[in-house]
Amino acid sequence: MPRGRVLIVDDEANARTALSEILREEGFTTETAADGFKALGKIDDFQPEVILTDLKMPGLDGLGLMEKAKEAAPDAVVVVMTAYGTIGSAVDAVKRGAENYLTKPLDDAEALVAIVAKGIEKSRLLQETRRLRDRLRERNVFGHVVGEHESVKALLEMVQQVAPSRASVLIVGESGTGKELIAEAIHQNSPRANRPFIRLNCAALAETLLESELFGHERGAFTGAIGRREGRFKQADGGTLLLDEVSEIPPPLQVKLLRFLQTREFERVGGNETLKVDVRVIAATNRDLEDQIRAGRFREDLYYRLNVVTLTIPPLRDRASDIPGLASFFLRKYAQENGKRIEGFDDEAIDALLRYRWPGNVRELENAIERAVVLGNGPRIQRKHLPSNVVPSDVREGTPKVPGATIYELEKWAILETLEAVGGSTSRAATVLGISPRKIQYKLHEYQGGGERKSKVPEE
Ligand SMILES: Nc1ncnc2c1ncn2[C@@H]1O[C@H](COP(=O)(O)OP(=O)(O)OP(=O)(O)O)[C@@H](O)[C@H]1O
Ligand SMILES: [Mg+2]
Numbered sequence: 001m002p003r004g005r006v007l008i009v010d011d012e013a014n015a016r017t018a019l020s021e022i023l024r025e026e027g028f029t030t031e032t033a034a035d036g037f038k039a040l041g042k043i044d045d046f047q048p049e050v051i052l053t054d055l056k057m058p059g060l061d062g063l064g065l066m067e068k069a070k071e072a073a074p075d076a077v078v079v080v081m082t083a084y085g086t087i088g089s090a091v092d093a094v095k096r097g098a099e100n101y102l103t104k105p106l107d108d109a110e111a112l113v114a115i116v117a118k119g120i121e122k123s124r125l126l127q128e129t130r131r132l133r134d135r136l137r138e139r140n141v142f143g144h145v146v147g148e149h150e151s152v153k154a155l156l157e158m159v160q161q162v163a164p165s166r167a168s169v170l171i172v173g174e175s176g177t178g179k180e181l182i183a184e185a186i187h188q189n190s191p192r193a194n195r196p197f198i199r200l201n202c203a204a205l206a207e208t209l210l211e212s213e214l215f216g217h218e219r220g221a222f223t224g225a226i227g228r229r230e231g232r233f234k235q236a237d238g239g240t241l242l243l244d245e246v247s248e249i250p251p252p253l254q255v256k257l258l259r260f261l262q263t264r265e266f267e268r269v270g271g272n273e274t275l276k277v278d279v280r281v282i283a284a285t286n287r288d289l290e291d292q293i294r295a296g297r298f299r300e301d302l303y304y305r306l307n308v309v310t311l312t313i314p315p316l317r318d319r320a321s322d323i324p325g326l327a328s329f330f331l332r333k334y335a336q337e338n339g340k341r342i343e344g345f346d347d348e349a350i351d352a353l354l355r356y357r358w359p360g361n362v363r364e365l366e367n368a369i370e371r372a373v374v375l376g377n378g379p380r381i382q383r384k385h386l387p388s389n390v391v392p393s394d395v396r397e398g399t400p401k402v403p404g405a406t407i408y409e410l411e412k413w414a415i416l417e418t419l420e421a422v423g424g425s426t427s428r429a430a431t432v433l434g435i436s437p438r439k440i441q442y443k444l445h446e447y448q449g450g451g452e453r454k455s456k457v458p459e460e
Helices: 013-025 036-046 062-072 087-095 109-140 150-162 179-188 207-215 251-263 289-294 300-306 316-337 347-355 361-375 407-421 426-433 437-449
Strands: 005-009 029-033 050-054 077-083 100-104 169-173 197-201 240-244 265-267 274-276 280-285 309-313
Touching (some): 005 013, 005 036, 013 029, 013 109, 029 036, 036 050, 077 087, 077 109, 100 109, 169 179, 179 197, 179 240, 179 280, 179 309, 251 265, 289 300, 316 347, 316 361, 407 426, 407 437, 426 437
Antiparallel strands (some): 265 274
């Protein structure tokens, strides 16, 4: 494997050849140029990792080249060469961003190789960092937030505006609208992106547990507290803490949370050591907190601390134009997960997705698509692959036409639909249809046998 790409820039032909030979012998790939402009012309194709350049050259000199190369090859490392007695200019070049310098004429091939090898190493580190950063950006700067609707664009703009600061953010939206996704997007777009993103569901724990989960506890703070434990605030130090379902925090804890937001200080449960952390708090709720305040269940002062900025995520039914995009996104995701080749949806399926009200919002849509991918076997998702609540029963596959259908077909349809609507209970379906459970069972047996049987239906 080549040890790296070195671009040698010198107006003296002999120097170019000599340097090139030494470096090639050591396994580097080289390219040469007689001045700065010629060197720039080679950067795109050659992609040098180290630029080894003379300082004094006609046309564009070493410093000029260094300046211009920053754009064309941002991860390339520059090593300058300078004649004995002009070290000052080399030092100046290093101050302006050159990685190292060598003096000419070169009498120490080992030093040359060592300096170039180090330069390559440095450049590869820079390349790797950039790749990681780009990938992070791709993945997180709304990489997987799908949405073209004005309201979503405005929301993402807000995310970008609030992300850099530590201001508390309150995210409001119905269940499944993407509150957690947006909270993560804020974190990933903030300077805290490389620090922890911690989430705590405040509805899931009873008061004492919630307090210790948030603030940690000392050994023996309560029965079962065998050792000291750090809480989520401590874990999130330097990063972001998402308090999900924040409306469910009991009032005594609301006071403690308020104090934290005012001072960034807290104590572990059962302790008196005051801890200070740097945590950005994002709160999410699917309730109307102002209603909760009026009802005396949520502190108004805490509300104002939490909602320095409020982001409201509109329900999916109010941005129906995003449904096809989201559906395709989830289709790709689950087709890949399940190793299936499905290209898209047929018109009827899209139509059904657009008509539905989506009480469970994006999460419900995601689940519906996952299910359709699992059930589907053709190249396209059809209406019949969608959950029955999404597809209105009057347009469902197999709905018999009147006139046209036989009584047998109508009866079968009525029984199966009713059964599905009541969750599969034959006794409840029987009540609805006004027939006996036994008759339903008999009919089901018959349908499973396939086709119409002429056997006698038992008497009611
Ligand atoms: N705009 C979007 N683009 C892509 N995926 C989305 C979008 N909005 C939500 N999702 C996906 O939908 C699912 C539900 O989102 P999320 O968990 O963030 O919702 P939530 O508002 O926190 O829900 P809940 O109130 O139930 O906690 C997740 O899998 C999420 O990735
Ligand atoms: Mg959530």
